[in-house]
Amino acid sequence: MHAIDLQVLDARMAEQIPAYATPGSAGLDLRACLDEAITLAPGQTTLIPTGLAIHIADPGLAAIILPRSGLGHKHGIVLGNLVGLIDSDYQGQLMVSCWNRGQAEFVIQPFERIAQLVIVPVVQATFRRVDSFDASDRGAGGFGSTGKA
Ligand SMILES: O=c1ccn([C@H]2C[C@H](O)[C@@H](COP(=O)(O)OP(=O)(O)OP(=O)(O)O)O2)c(=O)[nH]1
Ligand SMILES: [Mg+2]
Numbered sequence: 001m002h003a004i005d006l007q008v009l010d011a012r013m014a015e016q017i018p019a020y021a022t023p024g025s026a027g028l029d030l031r032a033c034l035d036e037a038i039t040l041a042p043g044q045t046t047l048i049p050t051g052l053a054i055h056i057a058d059p060g061l062a063a064i065i066l067p068r069s070g071l072g073h074k075h076g077i078v079l080g081n082l083v084g085l086i087d088s089d090y091q092g093q094l095m096v097s098c099w100n101r102g103q104a105e106f107v108i109q110p111f112e113r114i115a116q117l118v119i120v121p122v123v124q125a126t127f128r129r130v131d132s133f134d135a136s137d138r139g140a141g142g143f144g145s146t147g148k149a
Contacts, residue, residue, distance in 0.1 A: 002061070002119065009093055010051030017119060019051070027066065027116030030096055034110040040100040044121060048096045048114060056088040062122045065115050076102020079115065083095035088122070 006016045010033045018028035032038075033051030040046060053146040065084030073095060080097030096115045100106050108114060138145075 002058075004119070005055045007055075007059075008051065009052040009053055010049075013051035016111065027115040027118050029068070030065065030094065030110045030115045030117055032096070032108050032114045034108065037110065037130070038108045040077070040098060040106045040108060042076075042100055042103050042105065045097060045099040047080075048098050048108065049074060050094040053091055053093050054086070054088065055091045056119070059088050059124055060122055061088055062086060062120055064118050064120055065094075066118060068113060068116055071114065075106050076100055076104075077106055077114070084115075086117075129143065 006017065010016070012029070012032055016031055018030060020028060030050050030052075033049045038046060038048070054063065063086035065079065065086065067078040078099050078101055080099040083097075084097065086094065094117070098108065098114055
């Protein structure tokens with residue numbers, strides 16, 4: 001288990017620091033740090049603060065923000081940026097872009113769990129410019145080149 005520095009930017013979040021719900025969980029739920037409920041109209045996107053900041057510090061790690069399955073599937077509440085990427089050197093507040101891609105209004109309540117954070121390994125690479133590649137089985141084939149099914 002990695003220990004990552006976390007700042008509580010809003011004192012109300014002190015008792016709600018993200019934690020894995022089960023021993024096998026990959027995601028840590030993020031809560032909406034709101035003074036009052038927000039109504040998201042169909043098609044609307046809004047940026048929601050979490051009241052928390054993390055500093056991952058290790059360039060070999062990053063965090064991604066993903067939708068919660070239930071909110072996304074049942075209510076159409078997903079992310080305006082589809083996936084959020086948190087750089088290891090980011091020290092600002094974790095923000096969640098909430099997009100109501102559904103057909104009905106959705107009310108986000110203060111401190112409701114709105115998305116999930118996953119810590120992932122990252123490999124940083126440099127590019128070595130070449131004029132041609134060593135042959136591979138696939139070559140330049142893509143976009144269905146291996147057949148439909
Ligand atoms: O859902 C998100 C996505 C990003 N961030 C923060 C952390 C991330 O490290 C920073 C920059 O994100 P990104 O590089 O994806 O955005 P950008 O539009 O390229 O901004 P920048 O020019 O600051 O890199 O914003 C969030 O808080 N929530
Ligand atoms: Mg960027």
